[in-house]
Amino acid sequence: MINYNPKVWFPFIFRFNKTDTLRTLLPLMLIAGAYSWLVAYLELEYFEVGKSSFISNLGLMHSVLGFVISLLLVFRTNTAYDRWWEGRKQLGGLTNASRNLAIKLHSFLKDEEDKRFFRLMIPNYAFALKNHLRENEDYHELDPVLDLKAHHHLPNQIATRIYERLNKLYEAQKISSDQLWLLNEEFKSLTDICGACERIKNTPIPYTYSVFIKKFIFLYVFTLPFGWVNSIGYLIIPVIMFILYAFASLELIAEEIENPFGRDANDLPVDQICQNIRKHVSEII
Numbered sequence: 001m002i003n004y005n006p007k008v009w010f011p012f013i014f015r016f017n018k019t020d021t022l023r024t025l026l027p028l029m030l031i032a033g034a035y036s037w038l039v040a041y042l043e044l045e046y047f048e049v050g051k052s053s054f055i056s057n058l059g060l061m062h063s064v065l066g067f068v069i070s071l072l073l074v075f076r077t078n079t080a081y082d083r084w085w086e087g088r089k090q091l092g093g094l095t096n097a098s099r100n101l102a103i104k105l106h107s108f109l110k111d112e113e114d115k116r117f118f119r120l121m122i123p124n125y126a127f128a129l130k131n132h133l134r135e136n137e138d139y140h141e142l143d144p145v146l147d148l149k150a151h152h153h154l155p156n157q158i159a160t161r162i163y164e165r166l167n168k169l170y171e172a173q174k175i176s177s178d179q180l181w182l183l184n185e186e187f188k189s190l191t192d193i194c195g196a197c198e199r200i201k202n203t204p205i206p207y208t209y210s211v212f213i214k215k216f217i218f219l220y221v222f223t224l225p226f227g228w229v230n231s232i233g234y235l236i237i238p239v240i241m242f243i244l245y246a247f248a249s250l251e252l253i254a255e256e257i258e259n260p261f262g263r264d265a266n267d268l269p270v271d272q273i274c275q276n277i278r279k280h281v282s283e284i285i
Helices: 010-014 021-046 058-108 112-133 154-171 177-202 207-257 270-284
Strands: none
Touching: 021 207, 058 112, 058 177, 058 207, 058 270, 112 154, 112 177, 112 270, 154 177
């Protein structure tokens, strides 16, 4: 995730980073510019299409469709941002659940070996969830290295170990039934958060809707020169490039943030959140 000062906006106009949509769209924008020049040249110099031609009247159609495509893009970006923000709330809930579980365990447990187990396993769950959401089976961040089964649900394996230990503590009468119930409420929220994050990751925007938006943008932009070239002449070239940049950038941004758990620059700081959970749990227990 990119950290920045939202109150300072002027330098952003002239700053381009590796994730800027202009870098991604530049080849397509150049193609659109060349295409616009070809249409302008043929209409103005070769065919000499007049302003009264039905082709020139296509601009009226674009005025109506521009409003429609704006609504579609607003809905698209809002949907993607809702997924991003929901992911952030779930990760915040993971942090709070881990802290609450650690606080209660610190108060209930007296044996240092039991405390050490939970001091390691609670952060392990956070790192396991991160790797699971990124479809990564790298266990090096888990401390200690556990006897985990490859290609199995990693958070579920660790959650099972935690609950088995809680049950053993109850059977050994190290915690009471009331304490077990209180711990179970916090432990249950970990699994609920895992399921919510999986729902966000595994349920992208419907394929047909995403394809329709891309086709709509393409057809809208590449028919614009026919309707506007007689009004603004060769200025249609930069105008088409700018319109393509504006519309396609919104779609690219939505694609990037709709899965907020990856490694893209605008994804959530999952690594930092997991490190904070490990730090806070170690301080509490």
